[in-house]
Amino acid sequence: QQQVKQSPQSLIVQKGGISIINCAYENTAFDYFPWYQQFPGKGPALLIAIRPDVSEKKEGRFTISFNKSAKQFSLHIMDSQPGDSATYFCAASKSTSGTYKYIFGTGTRLKVLA
Amino acid sequence: EAGVTQSPTHLIKTRGQQATLRCSPISGHTSVYWYQQALGLGLQFLLWYDEGEERNRGNFPPRFSGRQFPNYSSELNVNALELEDSALYLCASSLGSFGHEQYFGPGTRLTVT
Numbered sequence: 001q002q003q004v005k006q007s008p009q010s011l012i013v014q015k016g017g018i019s020i021i022n023c024a025y026e027n028t029a030f031d032y033f034p035w036y037q038q039f040p041g042k043g044p045a046l047l048i049a050i051r052p053d054v055s056e057k058k059e060g061r062f063t064i065s066f067n068k069s070a071k072q073f074s075l076h077i078m079d080s081q082p083g084d085s086a087t088y089f090c091a092a093s094k095s096t097s098g099t100y101k102y103i104f105g106t107g108t109r110l111k112v113l114a
Numbered sequence: 115e116a117g118v119t120q121s122p123t124h125l126i127k128t129r130g131q132q133a134t135l136r137c138s139p140i141s142g143h144t145s146v147y148w149y150q151q152a153l154g155l156g157l158q159f160l161l162w163y164d165e166g167e168e169r170n171r172g173n174f175p176p177r178f179s180g181r182q183f184p185n186y187s188s189e190l191n192v193n194a195l196e197l198e199d200s201a202l203y204l205c206a207s208s209l210g211s212f213g214h215e216q217y218f219g220p221g222t223r224l225t226v227t
Binding site: 006034036041042043044045046049089095101102103104105106107 | 118147149155156157158159162170172204206214215216217218219220221
């Protein structure tokens, strides 16, 4: 019940295309869903995050779509660029329970072709 | 503003030895989290410290331990090292305990031979 399932494991997209990464969770108590971007040799960097009271959040070329009933959320990268090539992790947490910790998906390695 | 810093960058140890990893959170952050990222795997939660207290730990054996100092910096200790402990160890910090974003450091690459 604590798992976050992420797909696909890897993704190749042409420059200018849309990259879509999906995550699904089981625990309905999760109330905070961040996405992280990690370049080789670096720590993960917070990209964008959403709470379940909204169905979509957009920041620049990055959009999170959230489907509470399906317990799924996804990251869309519009106009994908070679510089977006990185590993992306979704995560989920219960922010008010006192056991505040992130459960991470297994990651998606994105490659954007020039 | 300086981000989360970790030291050392790389650490090579022999099986059975002990490793000590250090983390300095962003100024003003009181919570520190430790994660293990084994090669090809996602991030596994290890430990969470807040205000000097261990608040939660992940599914790891007791030989993984740590502490948080009065200045909120933290130390992760791994005793009796095993080959499978080889991984990138990431530290993150957040402003407080609940509902705050976690910001990660660059990690310490631990290699056990």
